[in-house]
Amino acid sequence: MAGRAQADEATRGLLTITFDDANWTQYRHGLPVMREYGVPGTLFVISGRANEAGRKQRAWGMTWAQVAEFRDAGWEIGSHSVSHPSLPGISDAEIVRELDTSRADIEQQLHQRPVSFASPYGDYDARTLSLIGDHYANHVLAWGGTEGRNRIGDTDPGQIGRMQIDLRVDPEAVCAEMRRAAEREIWLVLMFHGFSVADAGPYETPTATLRDIVVCAADLRDGGHLNIVTLRDGMAIAAAH
Ligand SMILES: [Zn+2]
Secondary structure, eight states: OHHHHTSOGGGSEEEEEEEEEOBHHIIIIIHHHHHHTTOOOEEEEOHHHHHHHTTOSSOSBOOHHHHHHHHHTTOEEEEOOSSOOOGGGSOHHHHHHHHHHHHHHHHHHHSOOOOEEEOGGGOOOHHHHHHHHHHOSEEEOSSSTTTTEEETTOOOTTSBOOEEOOTTOOHHHHHHHHHHHHHHTEEEEEEEOEEESSSOOTTEEEHHHHHHHHHHHHHHHHTTSEEEOOHHHHHHHHHHO
């Protein structure tokens, strides 16, 4: 692997895996799989939910200690607002509060300044993009745009596309996308919500599907075809190219 690993990183495909919301299923079912294969990603935290989780018995959101386990596994921690509102529907001042307070919460709890933001529900417009751009270097879309197939060297950091992975996704098709990314210098960014073991909800991914996708990604990485990075590091590579 040594020779190939020394090849120009930007001439390979890039893969970034993102989890939105920081909910307990991502901690319980997602993190162990990612850790097992040494695959880092970016976790977008709803900071108000993480604050709340520490005070509840069976919380929907992860506690800050659980979020810190992602950080310690090499993950980037990004912001997904404080209270998950649809940003185009609220005032400038309210948007700034969502952007500022979530960043301060993450910084205080994890001692790491977040530089990436995911809009709740994927909702944005020109006004919200401009405010987000004042506070965060990177912004990911939930759908639309490049649908997750970003061109290395030609990616707008304010509108990084993502491919949504849910119940209906065939892991073989995602594996084929990753192989194409490796061949065509694409930065593929995947977006996951929750994970389930049995009955998956409409936005959830069966944990077995996540495992199949991660196994394929790790194989491509170990073969020197794909570089798996956080969103922050992916954008840095894409911008330098
Ligand atoms: Zn969300």
